[in-house]
Amino acid sequence: MSGLSGIFHVLLHFDQYLVLFLREYGIWVYVLLFLILFAETGLVIMPVLPGDSMLFVCGTLAGAGVMSAPWLLGVLISAATLGDAVNYWMGRRWGVRLFGGRLLNTYHLDLTRRFYVRHGGKAVIIARFLPIIRTFVPFVAGIAAMPYRRFFGFNLSGAALWVGGLLGAGYFLGRFPWVKSHLSMVLVMIIAISLLPALLAWLRQRRPPTGNASR
Template sequence: MSDIHHLLQILLHFDQYLIVFLQEYGAWVYALLFLILFAETGLVIMPVLPGDSMLFICGTLAGAGIMSASWLLGLLVTAAVLGDAVNYWMGRRWGAHLFGGHLLNVRYLDTTQRFYARHGGKTVIIARFLPIIRTFAPFVAGIATMPYRRFFGFNLMGAFLWVGGLLGAGYFLGRFPWVKSHLNIVIVAIIVISLVPAALAWLQQRLQPSEHPSSR
């Protein structure tokens, strides 16, 4: 229970922890942020890392002059693009085996496949803004053998929109006094809002009637 409480404290006060890390480790913090974002987008077993809130907080620190906006944008866009690329090739090479062996939750795959079928290639872009789904969308694209050149275009555009949008939102909104003094509330709001689509998809799946073969 104490571990969960400690994790919540880190999530809600990530800006304070990040400032301490910057004071102690300097530029190495940029490498840590790169690895966190790469892991969330590139490792299909890590779909719950706090990418959205982390990007917003980094933007607020860049707006305050504590971090470099250009370094953040360049490094984190690169991390997001590379993460999705690795995820795509993992899905293309090992996807069926991982889900067939029950190493990953098949429900996540089913949800993302339905989302993919509904929105097509745009899913790679849209999924960037949806936790859990953004981790599985490139994986499903790989399983479906989507042409990599086409995938890469959506991947690059989605990374710029997601990383740049949230960094920019933090950069400009973080200057407002209310946002500065209530940043933990803003972080919670970002987490809740970003999880709503995934929660609705899960609820829709739970409420959908099961298909049983008709009796003869």
């Protein structure tokens, strides 16, 4: 296995790999999970890491008594919060410079700042549940100079809702025999559902404008 097929195989059988790592490395697995979630939320170049599916699998293992639910909650909420905080400060410090003034001119920057004044809090929380998008929203919040104290409150709330929600779903749903025996199918459904909003937004952008432009 190599490339995308290897990554997809690991995603679909993440529970098996995680159990194997637990046997080999014990508590150090929590450090690995912290680093994965931190990188997925904190580094703009790493948006494809398995956030949603990893959280659900960790919840199922916690429900089976293989992992500690309190440890998972503490470690992963901390990772998600710290990741977004680092991403925010990267955007605040280097964002405009990285765009070089070509993709993000003064007009666009002003629009972005206005948006974050009005809807920044909702964007930070909702983006937690949208793969790829959640990696960019805190970066853009930094570019827009959203006040950090305000950002941090929504950052922490969003992290708790996202991590707690998916861990809880895995913890309780993972006890059902059907979910246990079809976990790969469930993970595919989670990935597909989480990507659906981004796909719909992309399709709407590609749709030709409707109206009476010819008149």
